[in-house]
Amino acid sequence: MNSTHEKLAQSLKLTLDEDQLTNCMRCGFCQTACPTFIETGLEAASPRGRIALMKAVVDGLMEPDESFRSQMDLCLGCRACEPACPSDVKYGQLIEQTRAAIAAEKPYSMPVRIVRKTFLQGVFPHRRRLKLIGKTLSFYQKSGLQKFARNSGAMKLFPDHLQQLEQALPDVSGDGLEELWSKAGFPYRRETTDSGSGLMVIPAAGDTVGRVGMFRGCIMDVMFAPTNVNTVRLLRQAGFEIVIPEEQVCCGALHAHAGEMGDAKQLAGRNIWAFGEANVDYIASNAGGCGALLKEYDHLMRAEPDERLSQAAVRFADQVKDISELLHNLGRPLEPIHAEAGKDDAAVAVTYQDSCHLRNVMRVQEEPRQLMSQLPGVQLCELQGAEVCCGSAGIYNLTQTEMSTTLLDHKMEHVEATGAKVIVTSNPGCLLQMKWGIERAGLQNGVEAVHLADFLAKQVRMEDQLD
Template identity: 40%
Template sequence: MKQIPACSPNVKSNYLWSDPPDENKWADCVHCGMCLESCPTYEITGQEQHSPRGRVHLMKSVAEGKLEVNEQFADPVFQCLDCRACTTACPADVDVGGLIEEARGQIRQAMPPTGVKGLVSKAFLEGLFPHPARMQTLGGLLKFYQKSGLQKLVRSTGLLRIMPKHLVEMESIMPKIGMPVRKKYKSKGMIPAKGKVKNTVAMLTGCIMDVMFSDINEATINVLTRNGNHVVIPKEQTCCGALHVHAGDRETGRRLAKQNIEAFKDADRVIVNAAGCGCMLKDYPELFREEPEWKEKAEAFSAKVQDISKYLHDTGYEKPKSEIKTRLTYHDACHLAHGQGIRKEPREILLDIPGVEMVNMPNADRCCGSAGIYNLTNPEMAGAVLESKMQNVPEDVEMISMGNPGCMLQMAVGVKKYGRNQRIVHTVQLLDWAYKKDDERGVNTIQSRR
């Protein structure tokens, strides 16, 4: 279906499908350049088309019929990390991230992925991530790979050498696979709170999070119930759709959004422990600009979404008594700091744990290069961004804490690649470990932080 021109009745837009980049999002951009220093790809390339204002100019040019939706346009748009740092830096709050995602939707329809990219898209974005049962099967296979001795055999025989370098790096830091919480608590309608009940919350388990980081999901449940929350895990929930929207598959993103909106319709609060997922859930209304009924539902749903650190900070949590004696630094996941404006809450939680000494990381909110599956689709640029990030990570720390699974995998690659020995941890894990030490010592006194 052709789209009414985005700029003026007298201008023929080259966006030919519905849901094009929104003119209102770029209208306030005056190309002042305040965004340039915030952009990781511009830092590395020094090229205007790989800067936020350059990309905005290209998107506007397509809308004005001056540029076709072709490879010249697609490359800068898909090289963007969608880290949202430019919006934080922009005096006019231009939503470059939203524009990028809308532009990718047009590119995907004009230039559908083919070859290896097409196969990867069909296999993972369509065939795997939206299907929890298949994700659990994948988790089972990965667990077998680790426990059966097959992983040791593959590594010792050098079979990994036939794989691309970035995939070998990812395999080398693969976390230990556990039991998904969706499977563990499948028969339970609710995981009861401990002590005085404050709220009943619903939890997004995520797709990659529940397979690769089920221990973090478990820690999240432990912390929530410890602090007086009944936890519900809706059975009909699915992938948040972030990876699909980032790839330009907005139609699948809308379908997954609708499923999640329905799955969580009875929840008062939706708790998320993955920054990328949380940002996507909050962005659901943007997917339904042309569907008023669903946009209203999406707005009501998004208002209920909270990151675990924000929720604990706002509702109060037990201060642990036991020490986790460590020097650590904190990395701001882009979609937590720039996407949701959450910075102080996780830091305050960490500092409330006795024994934790926090070391400041320069440019802590600089992207690490993960950006969903960007480190797989754009490995060279992701590697360059990671190298820049690791230069800012203090060497005299034992842990690097953060709130996003993609960042955890990418930073683990950086630690290994650059000969560091820091442990990568999720903020909620440290709080859970401190609580467990309290239990071991028999500390039962609850002191809430409000």
């Protein structure tokens, strides 16, 4: 065993949770839930197979060579195996621990290291830099540069999948949630916590049923800020007072998935402190990937030497709710606009693609469907394989393009079979992936992909009306 492999093997022995490794009974229930196993049929590409590989390295039976690393990288991290597992193996924890060990002991190539450092450390943790990216994208789209790049053939310098992803980009405003809300003239006030950090507080429409901290996210607030606005409008209409802590940062999900656990913990600590000071009943997430990690801050911070921080993480995780949970289970009922509609021949055909982390980690799947099914004039068409990952998985569609596009193309075949005109989902990555799928399938003129919050905002009466 060469020195690099030996160091990685030792790191895995110290990092991997032995209890979780031995909990796997090798029953195989996870295989029918695993997208990469379904596509390849390879045992090593299944959760059971990957756990066997991890255990073989820990037991000294194999080297953590390139084939080992490639199978860990091929995993989507969708965690569909966890609900299917009768032994409740925490596979998500194992794959993140493995990737953390790989990131620490086996250096990436220089280009990959530059990209990781630039985005994971230089961009996502810093809101001002994220806003600058948003302003730059907005300028690119509105100045004519985007049109020039497409018409001049400059985009052909990029791989096909990047060209298609560029076509699927939403219109970016350049402003975040707070800026769009204040520019719209909607009601809010400013408050200051005991430590001097700022809060934007938006009153409930009517009687208040609870105080909710809004997690605005990083990608959500750059590329999908109008969706954040619609989320707040819906929560306000349902009777929630909404609090937006200025000091909140990126959730750390991309860092955790990439094995940068130290950075993920630092970001988690800042969020736990920011929302703790806001004195809220719940913490609202409208992005399945973000919500899943927020929900697992207790696990992420369990070994922190500061006991107060680990205890605060438990409380934080317990407060995290997806917006569909808040709207369906805890808020006042929303009033549909089309109260008299609902005939099948006039109904809009809609299908729903589950966010993997919302379904498999937060265990939310019925609330979004029920919110849509209760709307007159909406015909919900269940999507075959809605529980299967669409292939987005953070930056998976950039790092594992072949597998990602294979999963996406199969997904779009099932979408076409529903006859739906609208694809609804609950995560920004999934939304971009479905928009890309529409481009790949040539369905731009007949099908659209929207976030659940945006779909609901067009279907219910709200006090805050957008122009």
